[in-house]
Amino acid sequence: MTKRLIPLLAVLLAGCSFAPDHKRPEPLATSADWYAPEAAPDPAGAMPATAIGYEAFFPDPRLRQLIGLALERNRDLAVAIARIDEARGLYRIQGADQLPGVAASAGATRSRVAGVDTGGEPFTGNRASVGVAVPAFELDFWGRVPT
Numbered sequence: 001m002t003k004r005l006i007p008l009l010a011v012l013l014a015g016c017s018f019a020p021d022h023k024r025p026e027p028l029a030t031s032a033d034w035y036a037p038e039a040a041p042d043p044a045g046a047m048p049a050t051a052i053g054y055e056a057f058f059p060d061p062r063l064r065q066l067i068g069l070a071l072e073r074n075r076d077l078a079v080a081i082a083r084i085d086e087a088r089g090l091y092r093i094q095g096a097d098q099l100p101g102v103a104a105s106a107g108a109t110r111s112r113v114a115g116v117d118t119g120g121e122p123f124t125g126n127r128a129s130v131g132v133a134v135p136a137f138e139l140d141f142w143g144r145v146p147t
Helices: 002-014 061-072 075-098
Strands: 103-113 123-133
Touching: none
Parallel strands: none
Antiparallel strands: 103 123
16 A cells, blocks of 8 residues: 555655745836936937947057058958858748748650560650659648747
């Protein structure tokens, strides 16, 4: 009797949760302009740092020339741009799974048989075939394939 009771108790206890109830902490008091800096008042017509180019920020012409060369010949930046292009291409390839694929084939054969089986005359046979098919396509009713 106890041999049957132990697995039953183990199954019943596996479905129980002894963790305390989670209580979400109160949000911190933060000013609204922290989340939306564009809504904050602009002190004395100042421009945001993202709107200023490096040419206006660095007055030294040699330093501007050095920064320009670094941006122009930056291999890391070129690699990053190439990876972005690769990811875009892979995304387009993955999106092709949402459309049905079509396979087409065509073939022709010609054969000549000696006259042994045909009563002494040689026989020439021609055969042509054309095929179109949808090899595999899944209608996604339940959203398994990401859009």
